[in-house]
Amino acid sequence: MTFPGAVADREAAAYALVGAPLDVSTSFRPGTRFGPRRVRDFGEQFDDFDHHTGAHFSNLGVYDHGDIGPSADTAEYLTYLESAISEFDRDGAVPLLVGGEHTVTVAAVRALDPDVFVCTDAHLDLRESYAGDDLSHATVTHHALDVADRAVVLGARTGSEAEWERASEGDVTVVPPEDVADWTPDLDGERVYCSVDIDAADPGFAPGTGTPEPFGLSPRELQDVVRAVAPHAVGFDVVEVNDRDDGQAATLAAKLLRAFVFAHADG
Structure with missing residues (x-):
């Protein structure tokens, strides 16, 4: 199935949705291979109309490319995914990536070359490697930099000692969960990539993720961040949804993807 309302042809697309069901380095509860399918499935219930912007999702030129399935070699897969995202970008379509584990974000950032990487995440993801894997889901922010x-x-609340030391440097800003509601983006004139790791949400709202971490963000806080960042963004992803709940994480992910498109198109 395609994402509900993603009815545009590729040639006319303003936005290109790509599923990236990578599920290799998840260190606790696997299942992100089912993420793109579940996000599409649980997005079926939403109304086409958005009262915040007065727009209909089906009128905004969203094309669903389907999934790009992973290969056995993660580095090779990221190169292939990067090429596909670059092609959509060259054609004038804003890429919308649906994971899959957070590692897929690396391909999008490489393809789109942003000035600023903005993500919501429970984890700092600043490790150079994790469990001997330098393309682990725990290395994404490190690679983005x-x-x-x-x-x-935004929303980070855990990390290794070395990660917190790295986060104290001038090119990293960490906004703890309790401060996210008051965060205002300072992004004018910069190319921004927006990544939503669904585990930024408190697991009470989105239990279906690989490494749940308590004391997280509310859905409303995540929506506000996505809406604020979207007008500045050259690409977007939502990642780390798995099949370990009754659809709460996928429902939230689908809603945030729609919120990005509505706010970006309106901006």
Whole structure:
């Protein structure tokens, strides 16, 4: 199935949705391979109309490319995914990536070359490697900073000692959960990539994720962040949804993807 309301042809697309069901490095509860399917499935229930912007999702030029299935080699897969995202970008379509584990974000950031990487995440993801894997889901912000000038991590509440030391440097801003509601983006004139790791949400709202971490963000706080960042963004993803709940995480992910498109198109 395609994402509900994603009815545009590729040639006419303003937005290109790509499923990336990578599920290799998840360190606790696997299942992100089912993320793109579940996000599409649980997005079926929503009304086409958005009262905040007065727009209909089906009129905004969203094309669903389907899933790009992973290969056995993660580095090879990221290269292929990067190429596909770059092609959509060259054609004038804003990429919308649906994971899959957070590692897929690396391909999008490499393809789109943003100035600023903004993500919501329970974890800092600043490790150089995890369990011997330098393309682990725990290394995403580290890799993003190979491309972007700076990173803003919203909702982070855990990390290793070395990660917190790295986060204290000038090119990283960490906004703890209790301060996210008052955060105002300072992004004018910069190319921004927006990544939503669903585990930024408190697991009471989105239990279907690989490494749940208590004391997180509310759905409303996540929606406000996405709406605020969207007008500045050259790409978006929502990742780390798995099949370990009754659809709460996928429902939230689908709603946040729609919120991004509505706010971006309106901006």
